Amino acid sequence: MTRYSEFKTSQIKLVPPSNLRTELERQVMRDIDALPARHRRRRLLIATGAGVCAALLFLVLAPLRKPPTMAGGDFIESVVIMEDHVFIWLEPATSKSVTKHD
Amino acid sequence: MQEIIRDILAGNTNRFREIVSKYSDDLLRVAYHFARNWDDAREWTQITFVKCFENLRRYDPQRPFAPWLYRIHVNVCKSHARRAKRYESLTEGAINLHSAPHSETQVDESERIHAQIARLPLKQRTAFILIEIEGMSSAEAAFAMGCKDSTARVHLARAKDTLRKQLTDMGIGNDTLL
Numbered sequence: 538m539t540r541y542s543e544f545k546t547s548q549i550k551l552v553p554p555s556n557l558r559t560e561l562e563r564q565v566m567r568d569i570d571a572l573p574a575r576h577r578r579r580r581l582l583i584a585t586g587a588g589v590c591a592a593l594l595f596l597v598l599a600p601l602r603k604p605p606t607m608a609g610g611d612f613i614e615s616v617v618i619m620e621d622h623v624f625i626w627l628e629p630a631t632s633k634s635v636t637k638h639d
Numbered sequence: 640m641q642e643i644i645r646d647i648l649a650g651n652t653n654r655f656r657e658i659v660s661k662y663s664d665d666l667l668r669v670a671y672h673f674a675r676n677w678d679d680a681r682e683w684t685q686i687t688f689v690k691c692f693e694n695l696r697r698y699d700p701q702r703p704f705a706p707w708l709y710r711i712h713v714n715v716c717k718s719h720a721r722r723a724k725r726y727e728s729l730t731e732g733a734i735n736l737h738s739a740p741h742s743e744t745q746v747d748e749s750e751r752i753h754a755q756i757a758r759l760p761l762k763q764r765t766a767f768i769l770i771e772i773e774g775m776s777s778a779e780a781a782f783a784m785g786c787k788d789s790t791a792r793v794h795l796a797r798a799k800d801t802l803r804k805q806l807t808d809m810g811i812g813n814d815t816l817l
Contacts (some may be wrong), residue, residue: 539776544748544752544769547749547771548672548772549772549773549774551671551718552664552668553667553668553671553677553680553681557667557677557680557681558663558664558667559662560681561659561667561681561684561685562659562660562663563655563689564681564685565655565659565685565688565689565692566653566655566656566659567688568685568688568689569652569655569692570652572689572692572693581715596810631767
């Protein structure tokens, strides 16, 4: 038998130390028992992360939003009395067309 | 095995102990070939069993269980071996500075063969460990590796070629089995 064959045979017959197997079994069962708590913790972390992200996004985007317009502030009121008629009309403040009234 | 899995899925998690007892030796040995120390082998096998438990619902009961478990295990071992190799290459310089140099005669021959296997590219190493050492068929190894049967055989042939050259150079090779 050559040295490589000896090596191969030794590797095939390789047996893990018995205390290692016991330790492995114990650890695996402990990890499995702890899984529900771990999953709960993970879900909580994800929810918290999502909440923090949403709050940050809101804080960043809030100043960029256009403030709501006030009805009275954006229009110019014009009143003209002609004989027994009173004409009242509103023009948008941003309107470029200027109407002259004498 | 199907009955055990059904029981576990129904909530009797204690029966998972039976799966651990049945496969721990085989998985530990495979992990040892990647890690070359029993502590890491135990840790990686532990990760495999927990992953197996977490994904048990995805297991198809129409197919054999062992190749599915090996597939998870091979992925765990490969990813940790990759990380370990990166860590080794980072710390190699520092270790060499502090450790006394070993002469060739001091190093155990079996360790030298192990070292040559560890130098193989990861896919070749996996094929070599599963087929040559663990005695799996190329189809089983291919399933565990997530590749085609022919690809697994090519990886094995390349691994054997490389090892044959290296072991011959070391005066260990020239073996009809390799």
